[in-house]
Amino acid sequence: MAQETYDAIVVGSGVSGGWAAKELTERGLKVLMLDRGRMVRHGEDYVTEHKAPYEFKFRGLGDKRNSQSDYPNNALANREDTKHFFADTKLHPYTTPKDRPFAWTRGNQVGGKSLMWSRQTYRMAPVNFEENAIDGHGLDWPIRYADIESWYDYVEKFIGISGTAIDYPTAPGGKYLQPGFPLNPIEKDMQARMAKAFPDRPLTVARMANLTQAIGDDRQPCHYCGPCGRGCSTGSYFSTQSSTLPAAMATQRLTVLPDSIVTRILTSESGERATGVEVMDANTREKRSYNARIVFVCASALESLRLLMLSANDRHPNGLGNSSGLLGKYIMDHVGAGGAMATTKGPQTPHIWGGRPGVMWIPRFRNINGDKRPDYLRGYQCNGIAFNDDWQRGARMPGIGVDFKNTLRQTGGWHVILTGSGEMLPDIGNKVSLDPDVRDAWGIPVLHIDVGLGDNDMAMAKGGSEDLAEMLKNMGYEGVFKFPVGKGVPGTSIHEMGGAPMGHDKRKSVLDVNNRAHDIPNLFVTDGAAMNSCSQSNPSFTYMAMTARAAAFAAAEFKAGRL
Template sequence: MKKNVFVARPPEVYDAIVVGSGISGGWAAKELCELGLKTLVLERGRPIEHGKDYITEHMPPWQTPFRGLEDRKRMLEDHFIQMQAGPVNEYNIHFFINDRENPYTHDPDKPFLWIRGDQVGGRSIMWGRQSYRWSDLDFEANAREGIAIDWPIRYRDIAPWYDYVERFVGITGQAEGLPQLPDGQFLPPMPMNCVELHVKERIEKAFPGRKMTIGRAAILTVPHNGRAACHYCGPCDRGCTPGAYFSSLSSTLPAARATGNLTLRPNSIVHSVIYDEEKDRAVGVRVIDRETKEMLEFYGRIIFLCASTLATTQILLNSKSRRFPNGLGNSSGVLGHYLMDHHFKVGAGAEFPGFEDRYYFGNRPNGIYIPRFRNLGDRATRHPDFLRGYGYQGGASRGSWWRGAEMDGFGVSLKQALRDPGPWRMWLTGFGEMLPRYENYVELDPEVTDAWGIPVLRIHCTLSENERKMREDMANAAAEMLEAAGGKNVQPYIDDYKPGEGIHEMGTARMGRDPKTSVLNAYNQMHDVPNVFVTDGACMTSSACQNPSLTYMALTARAAHYAVEQLKKGNL
């Protein structure tokens, strides 16, 4: 393989460098630019434009080579890892990374799925948009149970920043007054359909400690901040031209660009952070141009790493110096460790006869949510077999004409059978917390490099007995709720799950109070290198069971304001 060519560039120094343009990177760019910093955003993926490059947004199945199912030949050649994730299909495969060019390794008997975006905006274009706050039940869990280390923050520290980002993003939801799932700044909620309302009533009557609510999602139900309300067209993972769902392309990057302080450079693969031992500071980053393979250097006063959990940690591990031979800011030795995800693919489904005269409007891009009801800190909710808990996502719907692919018959009789919608079915899928464990970790592979000569990650990650016990309860509890709601043919399931498949990977550069046991402080600032901040999922000290993206946004906005304050004081 041809070695990277180093090409010198004029030593322009930016006020800030942000690595990554996804959910965290977009927020870092917006806040730093609006606070007056000349900010360079480096994105490893290709450039795309909001709307213009959503090339399959409303493409009907009959215009696709494989009717929207999958292009197996292309996927097997270039996307053999990405294709294993549920959200990846023929319509959106162009938004996901090329696995052949971007390999990683893992233990043969411990598979891990690393699902990655590959363009400006990252995975914010394809994400599920579920947006939930964490509570002190989550921030205090490690300390309460003596697991890993304590979070250096509590809910009161981040609550104002949840408010801040929710007001900008636009979160649809219903206030419920639950201590384990704090309410937020909500736009009007999306309505539940008739079966969901029926199931909600029956569950809450049979199980007084459980609540079913509409999902809290970063999707507009009314016009907001210059973006249009959702019109329920459905294909959200192909891009959203009206901007009804939140993404970096539709929201934070345009806000950053409007300041005149943003420089965005796509096709820029960050190799490592440049550390100056005399200054005891990071002074910039090394970048490999994706197209030319030239090695470039860019300089900045502060650096925000927002490349995504594992990509950020890969950069840090590859940033070696005499002081940090095992990776930048790794004096604690915990960099790369305590990898987590949300385990799922477990729950139950059931049929609900008796509503055949009812239907619903459009394709609602949201479902229902049943917040955590296990191990809430009291005797009544304590489960004897496992720690922490889980929540359910799901919904009720009727079978469409797609079900004809699995039906017997052909010709007129089949067409007649497909004129009416299928029976109502309700499904509940659990998302469970994964405990932070030292033995779940990533390291640089000593032999394998990517297409640009950068050492790749070797990932070691498995579920513990705690998660396996939890999964049993997730299936059983889902079945008992559907049975109590009057469901028929209730079918619990526990499908095969691979770590990473939840696409909520987090940890590996955790926050903490003690530099001896953590990488970052309470403001996402490196203990060892104070002008470097990590605000993507790598910073997480535990995983909770709620979708984490809203927390990443809040932590990023908080860290950006803190960084600028420290910069003005001359501390950075």
């Protein structure tokens, strides 16, 4: 096998891998970034970006005969306009217990899920770093908000986040926020109704990693074309391609290798240091290895855990960094905490093609500020939208002919929807392991994902649904409809995380306070795997801040000769 040597290797190129590459190269290190998927070039490889509906063979209905997923999954995975960014689960299978389904969405390409994410960008609040210790669920974070606040600021300034700064305990930050996207009149009306009915629950536009102001020449404000998930050639939302990759490349210290599946992390004979990685070429299956003094694992939470497990050797028989036995434990996602819908009055509007990125946001208001729920711990945040019916209502309407057609020429009635997204309690019984019997298309063992929602999670979903319906009623809306609360499939939020918990005690955690494995001090894990709790907030911002913080530490240690 050929061998090359770098200062650091970064496995993965999504939100975390991109940040690791940027920070390490900007701090002087020669870095190799590996991704198992294909190269996606900024702009030119967003092949469906501004295509009209009639340019797609099935007009958005998806290619039913060539479904990419045999699992409960995100609808985008089979859409003609976005499916090329989603991993095909026929090539990348996983297993679950029959009665515990899990939806696992992956973006196997350079840029990873940074090309596919929904871009809501929130900090975890101070209370989120404390609740594991307070209520005893999960493992106490070894850091508090104060330890990461400056790194949130640092990331916020670089990536560009639009939104509104508000003084609320679960909505910290906003030092460098760009102006938020404007609300439409119905949303403004909802904001006013909310302020009157629930003055202690602020409703504002979501904080989005979509720009309302340019950053330099290569990142322009959003032009409202609509389908962000197809890629954005104007760099109007944060992705590896638009932001961290150009910064890292500018240092001339970054090498990017796509189509490179990291099959194991190599260690020294003593097992005390990571020495590099073994890689399989995704196309030729040829194996090669690369050496480095530091390895950053940023392959996305569950893939990172899989890699650590696949890297088991004589010194680490249960997987790298697993002397605690906790590797793969405490897997979480966010809980769909109910939803409710109502009708309202609004103006006729032009038919639009595209639209604003992002929704409305109500920060978590449960179990803070003196509120104490008897039925569940922690809480959920809300999103809201106000929209009017378009031509699609025709399929639900009676009628045919000229009158029918003329009716659909006008936009229809207005609706408002509130939905909740709640914190799933960390539970040691929610875990992943290697499946001894099933392998992927490259012959590599796959993950067995054994994760389910608990009583607290279901109580929060039920309580959230009741809250949201009550809020709409108290705001004076008519026709309030409460969405039924189902069993829920973890993974559906695409916020899977946990499995390599951080802590001060190596017997009770996998990673230390700086995201490096207790057992192997030059091995870092900085993506969602490192989360001790999931909070109520969309997590990518925290992954970025955590990665930047860990990379700064690693670079300093490297320069000091300690790594």
